[in-house]
Amino acid sequence: MASIIDIKEECALHVRNFEFTYKGASSPSLKKVSMPIAKNAVTALIGPSGCGKTTLLRAFNRMHDLYPGNTYNGEIEFEGRNILNPKEDLIFLRTKIGMIFQKPTAFPMSIFDNVAYGMRLQGIKNKTELEGRVEKALQDAALWKEVSDRLKNDANGLSGGQQQRLCIARAIAVEPEVLLFDEPTSALDPISTQGIEKLVIELKERVSIIIVTHNMQQAARVSDYTGFMYLGELIELGHTEELFVTPKEKLTQEYITGKFG
Numbered sequence: 001m002a003s004i005i006d007i008k009e010e011c012a013l014h015v016r017n018f019e020f021t022y023k024g025a026s027s028p029s030l031k032k033v034s035m036p037i038a039k040n041a042v043t044a045l046i047g048p049s050g051c052g053k054t055t056l057l058r059a060f061n062r063m064h065d066l067y068p069g070n071t072y073n074g075e076i077e078f079e080g081r082n083i084l085n086p087k088e089d090l091i092f093l094r095t096k097i098g099m100i101f102q103k104p105t106a107f108p109m110s111i112f113d114n115v116a117y118g119m120r121l122q123g124i125k126n127k128t129e130l131e132g133r134v135e136k137a138l139q140d141a142a143l144w145k146e147v148s149d150r151l152k153n154d155a156n157g158l159s160g161g162q163q164q165r166l167c168i169a170r171a172i173a174v175e176p177e178v179l180l181f182d183e184p185t186s187a188l189d190p191i192s193t194q195g196i197e198k199l200v201i202e203l204k205e206r207v208s209i210i211i212v213t214h215n216m217q218q219a220a221r222v223s224d225y226t227g228f229m230y231l232g233e234l235i236e237l238g239h240t241e242e243l244f245v246t247p248k249e250k251l252t253q254e255y256i257t258g259k260f261g
């Protein structure tokens with residue numbers, strides 16, 4: 001039996017009995033996962049390699065649909081509808097639920113065009129509006145001061161930490177409700193990591209955040225809730241401090257005290 005906290009405040013997402021099997025795999029990578037994701041909070045997913053963290057994260061904006069042949073069932077409720085519905089508009093969904101990857105993925109274009117990319121896809125053409133929103137997104141991503149005098153420069157000239165903040169600016173420019181972070185600092189140095197962690201905490205005022213991390217200290221530093229996963233199951237979801245100090249499940253305790261993983 002899993003120990004899943006009953007979140008009293010408003011939730012951004014509800015996962016119910018979600019099962020996921022990769023194409024050609026003999027057994028599911030996720031087994032009947034159910035969990036609430038609190039609104040305007042940071043939820044961290046932790047667990048040993050291969051436990052299903054990234055598989056779950058990618059389900060929240062249907063990234064798996066980019067590769068046909070996977071099977072899944074259950075429900076992920078977002079804004080009153082089940083986003084696993086085959087009729088879901090995936091382009092719209094991915095603006096509402098954005099993703100930041102492990103390695104910064106700046107597009108091969110200018111800094112300005114990177115941030116304006118999603119807005120242009122949404123049909124925003126007005127130059128003044130685009131400029132205003134690009135500046136706001138770069139400010140919110142704590143990058144404006146470093147790039148305001150070179151917006152036309154190629155984004156690939158930025159450092160790794162700057163590129164990751166650029167990706168965050170690009171994601172928040174389209175005003176998402178949820179941001180998914182997949183090991184966002186694993187390719188970054190400690191100073192850039194600190195910057196991204198600070199940003200994650202600031203951003204939760206406007207968006208709900210789910211972050212996959214290998215680093216338990218990082219989960220403890222940035223998250224309000226933590227989910228511990230093991231072999232495709234969610235073993236425990238709780239307030240971060242409680243989960244790390246007084247875990248309810250023996251498996252959680254063994255993992256956080258370094259007995260395995």
Ligand SMILES: Nc1ncnc2c1ncn2[C@@H]1O[C@H](COP(=O)(O)OP(=O)(O)OP(=O)(O)O)[C@@H](O)[C@H]1O
Nearest residue numbers: 022023025029047048049050051052053054055056
């Ligand atoms: N494309 C794929 N095809 C088949 N099986 C996959 C695929 N991707 C992942 N898996 C399997 O699904 C399970 C969960 O993998 P997942 O990447 O979600 O774990 P994880 O907890 O994020 O691991 P890590 O911490 O190493 O990134 C693993 O058994 C993995 O081997």
